Amino acid sequence: MIVAMKVEHLTLRNFRNYAHCELELHPRLNILVGQNAQGKTNLLESVHFLSTGRSHRTSNQYDLIRWDTTGFFLHARIKKRNVRAQIDFRLDASRKRELKINGIPERKLSSLLGVLNSVLFTPEDLQLLKGPPALRRRFLDIELSQVSAVYLYALQQYNRALIQRNNLLRSFEGKVTNPVALETWTEQLVKYGARVTRLRQQALKALAKYAAPSLHQISGGKEKLSLIYRPWGLKVECGETESEITRVFWEILQRQHANELRRGVTLVGPHRDDFVSLLNGIDVREFGSQGQQRSTVLALKMAELAFMYEITGNYPVLLLDDVLSELDEKRRQALLYEVDHGIQTIITGTEASLFTGLRDKEVLVAEIVNGRISIVQQ
Ligand SMILES: Nc1ncnc2c1ncn2[C@@H]1O[C@H](COP(=O)(O)OP(=O)(O)OP(=O)(O)O)[C@@H](O)[C@H]1O
Ligand SMILES: [Mg+2]
Incomplete structure (x- = not known):
């Protein structure tokens, strides 16, 4: 039982x-x-x-x-x-x-x-793969927040830092006027952002472990699923440990510094995360048939059950x-x-x-x- x-x-x-x-x-x-x-x-x-x-x-x-x-x-x-x-x-x-x-x-x-x-599955979820990245972030957030207080706290702190940092960047109008405040919020952004990224990345890996066999079964052995995490919406490898992720996050932020000042907004971070689902190496979002998308969403939803069981018992x-x-x-x-x-x-x-x-x-x-x-x- x-x-x-x-x-x-x-x-x-x-x-x-x-x-x-x-x-x-x-x-x-x-x-x-x-x-x-x-x-x-x-x-x-x-x-x-x-x-x-x-x-x-x-x-x-x-x-x-x-x-x-x-x-x-x-x-x-x-x-x-x-x-x-x-x-x-x-x-x-x-x-x-x-x-x-x-x-x-x-x-x-x-x-x-x-x-x-709980895991909720509605007809709207069938859009999970076709829809915008925000849907997929929400999918991971809802799942992770239920099973990990550490995740929930990191996400809340990250969002807070993001709002504060964006307010500052906007108020600068292209020129840094308060470097100490910017540095403080950037530190918070990177600290909690790296944690959010690590936990989402881990969760996606666990989901893939459970979703792949069930998709294999649903598709009658024809389809092989892999899930690829796209940290910060970029095609980069960000590493697996928090210290590696932190280093990469800093580097990219530094590279984007001038851009961020010009645009007045934080351009990199977990608020832009996404993931890609591949069936036999092909992106389901762009090339999957409706049936393949449904099967993949179904497999992901069932994987959520197993994932939550793994974490909470x-x-x-x-x-x-x-x-x-x-x-x-x-x-x-x-x-x-x-x-x-x-x-x-x-x-x-x-x-x-x-x-x-x-x-x-x-x-x-x-x-x-x-x-x-x-x-x-x-
Ligand atoms: N705050 C509210 N107070 C009273 N009625 C509400 C409120 N919010 C929604 N409703 C009504 O609840 C009704 C039932 O909604 P619900 O979405 O649960 O239907 P459903 O049985 O799932 O229907 P469907 O098969 O179309 O999905 C709707 O007619 C809606 O107008
Ligand atoms: Mg209904």
Whole structure:
């Protein structure tokens, strides 16, 4: 039996189109069926929010408050191994926010990270490889922040240094007027930037280790996947240790000094990171067929599960939003194979028929109509 995190119970109050919902989840498979616009994605969004402290659909938390109400409340009871945890989160329209973990008030939203780990897979994720680099950075950030407090801290400090440094560079108008301040922020930028880069690079390597065999399987043995990290958006080798990365980062920054002054902005650093996926040596982003891109994203998502398990010793909860209809039979089977291995999964779809073959197993099937959930099978 594998070790996996489970959400045992979920409460939503005035969250999106839910007035009040109490849901006892199945430890394995939870199938939520509903027509369009009934609240399937909203429910997954609530779990993902408790997991990451943010919504995957909006950067404005106030959007999550049910219209014409004054605030929302979410509660989850979680089990990892034999330890139970509870999260309570409340947001008032009057801008008051309250987070409690195991009943203890927490000031920072980031305290949530690691309490309930999840991997969310939505049809939009199929754009992960075609879309802009920011999507791929976000992919790595969300994954790493959940499993590594060191990463989260380094990223926050890096972003802070980046903002301060950019403000300074902009204020210089082409000529250094405050060299001491610039040096201080550059030091911070390099220190935390090198750490972010090292951890992202390591994570990508681990992801490749897991994604390659599953892609091999999905493609019937035809495709070989490799993932290549592009530090700072450049085609350079930045080394593997933090001291090597630091050295290369300094060098490039020095070379870019005049450019940065002229442009008034930081030109190199993890805020420009990207990665490239190659199938049999060919860039999927530029030359991959739609099917190859889907398979690669699917393999990456499944690799995330294994990666998080490797780091934390627990499999995360898997949230699958309407993805079965987007995948063909072969890829669907590959995905459901994972589901069968004891990871708690919440999966949504518009058609009950998508889930035939799964329903005879031990599962929870529920129907969502207009923000109300009714159990069909337990
Ligand atoms: N803050 C809110 N208050 C009330 N209703 C909201 C709020 N935000 C979104 N909604 C409504 O929630 C409804 C359901 O949204 P959701 O995205 O969960 O649907 P869905 O079941 O996933 O549909 P689809 O199958 O089309 O993806 C939408 O009609 C939307 O108008
Ligand atoms: Mg939806």
